[in-house]
Amino acid sequence: MMVATALALGACGQPAGPRNTGVYLLIDTSGTYNRQVSKAEQIILFALSRLQPADSIAVARIDTGSFSEKNIIAKATFDERPSTANQQKRAFASRIEKFIDQSTPAPYTDITGGLLQAIEFLKEKDPGHKEILIFSDMKEELAKGYVRDDLPLDFKGFDVVALNVTKLRSDNFDPREYLTRLDTWKSKVEKGGGRWRVINDLDRLDGLL
Amino acid sequence: MSMTSLLAFTPWPPLSALILLVLLVTALYLARGTAHQAIHALAVALSRGFRLASRAVARAETRLAARNRDVLLAAGREAKERIVEREFVRVGDTVRKDLASYPDMHRRLSEAIVRIEEDQEKAVEVPPDAPGWAQAVQVVAKLDTKSSGVDILSDIHKSMVKAHEEAMEDYRKASAERHALLRRMMPDWRLIQDTLGRVNKSVESVLERGGTIDRHMEEYDAIVRGEDRAVTVLSSSSIVYFFVAALVLAVATAGAAVNFTLIARPMAEMVGGTSFIGAFRTADIAALVIIMVEISMGLFLMESLRITRLFPVIAALSDKMRVRMIFITFAILLLMASIEAGLAYMREVLLQDELATSALLRGDAASPVNGHLWITTAAQMGMGFILPFALTFVAIPLETFVHSLRTVMGLLAIGVLRLFALVFRILASGARHMGTLLQQLYDFLLFVPLWIETRMAAAAAQEAAEEAAEQAAEQHGRVEAPAWQQQGAQS
Numbered sequence: 001m002m003v004a005t006a007l008a009l010g011a012c013g014q015p016a017g018p019r020n021t022g023v024y025l026l027i028d029t030s031g032t033y034n035r036q037v038s039k040a041e042q043i044i045l046f047a048l049s050r051l052q053p054a055d056s057i058a059v060a061r062i063d064t065g066s067f068s069e070k071n072i073i074a075k076a077t078f079d080e081r082p083s084t085a086n087q088q089k090r091a092f093a094s095r096i097e098k099f100i101d102q103s104t105p106a107p108y109t110d111i112t113g114g115l116l117q118a119i120e121f122l123k124e125k126d127p128g129h130k131e132i133l134i135f136s137d138m139k140e141e142l143a144k145g146y147v148r149d150d151l152p153l154d155f156k157g158f159d160v161v162a163l164n165v166t167k168l169r170s171d172n173f174d175p176r177e178y179l180t181r182l183d184t185w186k187s188k189v190e191k192g193g194g195r196w197r198v199i200n201d202l203d204r205l206d207g208l209l
Numbered sequence: 210m211s212m213t214s215l216l217a218f219t220p221w222p223p224l225s226a227l228i229l230l231v232l233l234v235t236a237l238y239l240a241r242g243t244a245h246q247a248i249h250a251l252a253v254a255l256s257r258g259f260r261l262a263s264r265a266v267a268r269a270e271t272r273l274a275a276r277n278r279d280v281l282l283a284a285g286r287e288a289k290e291r292i293v294e295r296e297f298v299r300v301g302d303t304v305r306k307d308l309a310s311y312p313d314m315h316r317r318l319s320e321a322i323v324r325i326e327e328d329q330e331k332a333v334e335v336p337p338d339a340p341g342w343a344q345a346v347q348v349v350a351k352l353d354t355k356s357s358g359v360d361i362l363s364d365i366h367k368s369m370v371k372a373h374e375e376a377m378e379d380y381r382k383a384s385a386e387r388h389a390l391l392r393r394m395m396p397d398w399r400l401i402q403d404t405l406g407r408v409n410k411s412v413e414s415v416l417e418r419g420g421t422i423d424r425h426m427e428e429y430d431a432i433v434r435g436e437d438r439a440v441t442v443l444s445s446s447s448i449v450y451f452f453v454a455a456l457v458l459a460v461a462t463a464g465a466a467v468n469f470t471l472i473a474r475p476m477a478e479m480v481g482g483t484s485f486i487g488a489f490r491t492a493d494i495a496a497l498v499i500i501m502v503e504i505s506m507g508l509f510l511m512e513s514l515r516i517t518r519l520f521p522v523i524a525a526l527s528d529k530m531r532v533r534m535i536f537i538t539f540a541i542l543l544l545m546a547s548i549e550a551g552l553a554y555m556r557e558v559l560l561q562d563e564l565a566t567s568a569l570l571r572g573d574a575a576s577p578v579n580g581h582l583w584i585t586t587a588a589q590m591g592m593g594f595i596l597p598f599a600l601t602f603v604a605i606p607l608e609t610f611v612h613s614l615r616t617v618m619g620l621l622a623i624g625v626l627r628l629f630a631l632v633f634r635i636l637a638s639g640a641r642h643m644g645t646l647l648q649q650l651y652d653f654l655l656f657v658p659l660w661i662e663t664r665m666a667a668a669a670a671q672e673a674a675e676e677a678a679e680q681a682a683e684q685h686g687r688v689e690a691p692a693w694q695q696q697g698a699q700s
Binding site (some may be wrong): 019020042045046048049052053054080081082083085086089090093 | 474477478481482483484485559562563565566567569570571572
């Protein structure tokens with residue numbers, strides 16, 4: 001009777017809907033940033049350690065054309081059983097390790113395409129909490145013929161976190177470029193209804209996930 | 210209507226205010242009598258209402274106290290009946306155990322006594338035969354013969370010595386036989402002593418139990434008569450039992466929490482780690498349900514064993530059915546305990562797996578396997594197996610808690626009702642005094658007209674007194690002639 005009462009009371013105060021988390025990690029592999037890719041492994045392993053059974057994760061690269069399923073390096077939705085989820089995490093970590101070793105630099109950086117792909121992926125998974133992690137300098141360089149202007153990016157219910165946003169050589173000459181770049185992305189995300197954050201200190205990832 | 214507009218009916222607001230004040234005071238003065246009556250009526254109504262509520266609460270408290278007393282006496286009577294019944298069973302057991310073997314014991318005692326009697330008869334000392342030769346020797350010694358007498362005497366002497374030796378030999382033999390017979394009696398004496406000792410012990414035990422039953426019966430009589438002393442004793446006992454049972458239940462709850470920790474993690478492997486029912490994980494609820502089922506089985510087991518009496522239905526079952534129930538509940542408990550031991554083992558395996566995965570994700574080197582890990586695993590399994598059985602005994606403090614809770618809650622309710630009655634009485638008195646105070650405050654606003662009224666009343670009273678004095682003087686003059694008239698007549 002006490003258990004039933006507690007359950008009834010608990011059910012009253014809780015919103016319905018999924019409680020799992022979906023993470024989409026975009027890794028910039030453009031020429032200027034490819035050297036930082038090895039640091040991305042640290043982020044991925046951290047994310048894996050924080051994720052629980054039934055959570056989803058996907059890691060995709062940002063290259064010339066990022067709006068493609070082919071850019072997804074690894075993806076997984078963990079099993080409900082903790083032991084199986086642990087096995088999946090180990091397998092995922094090994095696939096990421098292989099990718100980091102074999103990563104080749106891309107000539108262009110299509111961040112918007114990657115974000116669109118992330119939004120599609122996470123909307124399809126429909127987790128309770130959606131988080132897009134962008135491991136990039138946030139400098140978008142599109143190849144000729146790729147149209148990304150005025151694309152409707154729907155970030156409602158998304159947390160977008162830019163990680164390790166390095167300063168470019170030109171930023172050192174004019175820091176306004178760096179600040180403007182970040183502001184532009186922030187306004188894009190917030191305009192789309194999402195929440196924007198920047199974490200540059202990879203030793204302080206406590207607030208992540 | 211704002212204050213500014215209210216004071217604007219003359220060009221000078223202070224004047225307007227003064228006029229308004231005068232009007233207000235006048236109105237209040239005119240309505241003074243009615244207002245006083247209204248305040249008085251309100252105060253009286255409130256006071257009566259509170260007093261009525263206080264009386265109602267006091268009556269409820271009295272009824273509750275009587276009800277509590279009945280419940281307490283009934284519980285005490287039942288408990289005493291159980292104790293006396295238990296004591297009678299013990300006495301019955303003692304009597305059955307010891308007196309069942311009484312015929313055998315009696316037979317053995319009789320046989321032992323018979324054997325002792327026989328041996329005693331045999332052991333009676335036979336006095337040695339008196340020497341028959343002494344007189345003959347005297348006669349022969351008186352014979353007047355010189356040579357033949359000596360020979361005869363010599364022969365007789367020899368014969369006597371020989372006879373004496375034989376007699377002594379016979380005596381020694383007879384004594385030895387008697388001693389042997391007496392020695393043979395020793396075991397019989399010991400047997401009699403032991404048997405009588407046992408009988409004495411049994412009788413003492415029965416007497417002791419009888420004394421205990423007498424004491425309990427006296428207490429039972431006091432309860433049946435509904436004596437205040439019995440109620441006080443039962444009440445204080447209930448409070449003590451309540452706190453002791455609460456303490457034991459708290460310990461049991463801690464045990465259940467440990468049990469829960471042991472099985473909650475592996476339950477996630479069985480029912481999934483992400484599904485929720487309300488705010489709680491399904492795995493946690495499943496673990497909790499297992500523990501609750503174990504406690505329920507423990508309750509049923511205790512009930513079937515007639516250690517507790519929470520469920521009259523189980524107590525009323527036939528002995529055959531009850532024994533079946535004992536076996537069934539014990540089997541379920543054993544099964545649950547085994548499952549818990551397995552889950553506890555699984556928990557350790559999962560924990561190690563998770564630690565290994567975390568280490569891999571952190572990029573740490575694989576830690577060497579701890580050689581003593583089996584101790585933790587075995588301890589967890591042992592706890593998983595033992596705790597369900599340990600939780601079985603929760604039934605005993607639970608029963609005490611439930612029974613004493615009734616009394617304690619009743620006492621608390623009485624205390625609360627008593628407090629309410631007191632509060633209502635205070636409110637009733639307060640309402641009465643508040644009415645008087647409000648009347649005084651009302652008069653305080655009208656101190657000017659009241660002062661004038663008092664002065665006028667005083668003046669009127671003085672005037673009336675003077676008039677009364679004049680009238681009295683006039684009347685006095687009419688009755689007795691003035692002094693000057695009397696003096697004139699004399700002159």
